[in-house]
Amino acid sequence: MAKELWKGNEAIAEAAIRAGCRCYFGYPITPQSEIPEYMARHMPAAGGVFLQSESEIAAINMVYGASGAGARVMTSSSSPGISLKQEGISYMCGAELPAVIVNVMRGGPGLGTIQPAQGDYYQATRGGGNGDYRLIVLAPATIQEVVDLMQEAFDLADQYRNPVMMLLDGMIGQMMEPVEWRHTPATDLPEKTWATTGTGGKRPPNIINSLFIDPDECNRHNQRLEAKYQQIREHVIRYDVEGLEEADLLFVAYGTPSRLARAAARLLSEEGIKAGVFRPISVWPYPYDALHQAASRDSVKAVVTVEMSTGQMVDDVRIGVNGIKPVSFIGQAGGVIPTPREVADAAKKALGR
Amino acid sequence: MAIVYEKSIGLTDVEMHYCPGCTHGVIHKLVAETLVELDVLGKTIGVAPVGCAVFAYDYFNCDMHEAAHGRAPAVATGIKRVLPESTVFTYQGDGDLAAIGTAEIIHAAMRGEKITTIFVNNAVYGMTGGQMAPTTLVGQKATTAPFGRSMEHYGAPIRMAELLATIDGAAYIERVTVTTPAHIAKAKRAIKKAFTIQEQGLGFTMIEVLSTCPTNWGMTPVEALGWLNDTMIPAFPLGVFRDVTKKEA
Numbered sequence: 001m002a003k004e005l006w007k008g009n010e011a012i013a014e015a016a017i018r019a020g021c022r023c024y025f026g027y028p029i030t031p032q033s034e035i036p037e038y039m040a041r042h043m044p045a046a047g048g049v050f051l052q053s054e055s056e057i058a059a060i061n062m063v064y065g066a067s068g069a070g071a072r073v074m075t076s077s078s079s080p081g082i083s084l085k086q087e088g089i090s091y092m093c094g095a096e097l098p099a100v101i102v103n104v105m106r107g108g109p110g111l112g113t114i115q116p117a118q119g120d121y122y123q124a125t126r127g128g129g130n131g132d133y134r135l136i137v138l139a140p141a142t143i144q145e146v147v148d149l150m151q152e153a154f155d156l157a158d159q160y161r162n163p164v165m166m167l168l169d170g171m172i173g174q175m176m177e178p179v180e181w182r183h184t185p186a187t188d189l190p191e192k193t194w195a196t197t198g199t200g201g202k203r204p205p206n207i208i209n210s211l212f213i214d215p216d217e218c219n220r221h222n223q224r225l226e227a228k229y230q231q232i233r234e235h236v237i238r239y240d241v242e243g244l245e246e247a248d249l250l251f252v253a254y255g256t257p258s259r260l261a262r263a264a265a266r267l268l269s270e271e272g273i274k275a276g277v278f279r280p281i282s283v284w285p286y287p288y289d290a291l292h293q294a295a296s297r298d299s300v301k302a303v304v305t306v307e308m309s310t311g312q313m314v315d316d317v318r319i320g321v322n323g324i325k326p327v328s329f330i331g332q333a334g335g336v337i338p339t340p341r342e343v344a345d346a347a348k349k350a351l352g353r
Numbered sequence: 354m355a356i357v358y359e360k361s362i363g364l365t366d367v368e369m370h371y372c373p374g375c376t377h378g379v380i381h382k383l384v385a386e387t388l389v390e391l392d393v394l395g396k397t398i399g400v401a402p403v404g405c406a407v408f409a410y411d412y413f414n415c416d417m418h419e420a421a422h423g424r425a426p427a428v429a430t431g432i433k434r435v436l437p438e439s440t441v442f443t444y445q446g447d448g449d450l451a452a453i454g455t456a457e458i459i460h461a462a463m464r465g466e467k468i469t470t471i472f473v474n475n476a477v478y479g480m481t482g483g484q485m486a487p488t489t490l491v492g493q494k495a496t497t498a499p500f501g502r503s504m505e506h507y508g509a510p511i512r513m514a515e516l517l518a519t520i521d522g523a524a525y526i527e528r529v530t531v532t533t534p535a536h537i538a539k540a541k542r543a544i545k546k547a548f549t550i551q552e553q554g555l556g557f558t559m560i561e562v563l564s565t566c567p568t569n570w571g572m573t574p575v576e577a578l579g580w581l582n583d584t585m586i587p588a589f590p591l592g593v594f595r596d597v598t599k600k601e602a
Binding site for chain 1: 396430464
């Protein structure tokens with residue numbers, strides 16, 4: 001099929017509709033407002049529901065209700081708005097409801113800036129809401145990957161009855177790239193027998209709930225959730241690695257910085273230094289073992305993490321590398337994007353050159 | 354012998370946790386009877402709040418969805434928009450609806466969401482142990498207003514029925530109570546009317562029910578009924594505040 005030029009935010013909205021999403025609730029915030037705008041234009045024709053809510057809090061709770069009622073549903077926002085959604089995300093994890101939540105990250109903390117950043121990594125992967133819960137977090141690096149992952153995001157959410165976050169930096173949301181629409185058939189998914197659709201007088205009531213007032217019961221609920229998260233850790237790891245053969249150095253980066261790392265690797269190759277790029281696509285669950293293996297290669301002398309933050313994913317890199325090679329960090333925050341030259345220089349410093 | 358009265362099949366057999374003298378049980382019964390009489394129980398999804406009625410999901414014999422504090426109208430919106438043919442209600446207290454969930458209830462009414470809200474106003478936070486609510490009367494004591502609610506410090510209680518009645522999307526708004534058999538009968542008619550209007554798709558409906566809290570008011574159940582009639586009703590007058598089925602005069 002011919003390639004088409006798509007803006008990231010609009011591509012993600014279109015990909016969601018193609019993935020069978022028929023319900024969107026959201027609130028405007030830069031740099032992701034093209035998502036609700038696109039949904040407002042196209043969701044009615046797809047026979048779905050678009051609703052602009054009074055707040056991000058209301059939006060995530062509408063998602064909570066719609067998901068409970070069995071709909072394939074999503075919301076999107078950017079960093080400060082995602083903060084407001086944390087309560088609802090925690091409830092959805094507790095009540096085990098599927099949904100896709102898109103975060104087109106901008107600079108923080110607080111109101112920060114509207115420029116691209118990756119400062120919400122801890123919030124996405126460690127949980128910004130209360131309690132022991134996990135989100136499946138997917139971090140595409142190109143607009144093609146955005147649209148390819150969207151179907152999978154919805155399917156994983158349904159399969160595991162858990163929210164999935166698409167973690168994009170604002171660069172991915174705002175830029176345009178060629179996209180090829182590939183047909184990705186939905187996987188066989190279990191019927192939503194738990195949904196609150198009305199008993200019809202034919203079955204006992206379904207209850208969507210995250211309250212377990214008895215501590216033993218609440219503990220059992222937590223242990224059961226943890227067992228599910230362990231299944232996810234075993235089955236949902238996604239990553240990409242390139243240039244590993246005889247690499248002197250390993251870059252680790254997700255999203256836009258992974259593309260900066262590739263550009264830096266090209267600069268370094270002109271100076272006779274070979275750099276590989278390890279790119280986590282699922283940042284929860286994190287590909288610790290694959291990273292460890294890549295870093296274990298004899299040729300690799302140093303691991304350099306590149307982020308558009310002051311250093312958050314680098315914690316996971318250190319866990320994965322586990323001391324077998326030195327790990328260093330290069331990054332800029334608050335909407336400033338590191339240049340390939342800066343990244344290449346940081347790599348040389350890490351190699352002692 | 355003929356059966357003259359039975360517990361509504363709209364309620365489960367789970368034993369309720371409400372305190373002696375609390376009127377939540379009566380209000381649950383009226384909602385359950387209404388759902389059965391309108392023959393909508395099987396297509397009803399109820400949204401339970403955070404507060405004294407948090408376990409309502411165990412008491413109503415229909416599909417139930419437990420919401421975060423104050424968010425019931427947003428959750429109900431999500432459900433109703435996905436299942437427009439269903440009957441959706443929220444059951445919320447005064448802290449839930451008039452404090453933490455003020456935005457959600459106002460905007461659900463503004464959008465004319467075809468849901469019914471049962472708003473139980475007992476002028477106090479019951480579940481957490483008697484703290485001041487936005488509906489606590491001036492001078493009324495609460496654990497966080499130990500000297501009585503001060504007008505200067507906290508302002509006067511908010512009247513949600515009157516406030517929501519100004520919103521075009523609201524189709525029916527009435528305030529009732531359940532302190533006497535006559536009031537209970539009237540409350541039942543109000544609740545039935547609200548659900549009927551929801552079925553007709555005319556817009557947002559809310560019945561505010563003035564309710565007792567003997568435990569946190571520090572009264573016997575009988576004293577609480579009297580206090581509600583004598584002190585709460587003057588501050589929260591009963592009546593219909595909006596009814597789109599009546600032609601404007």
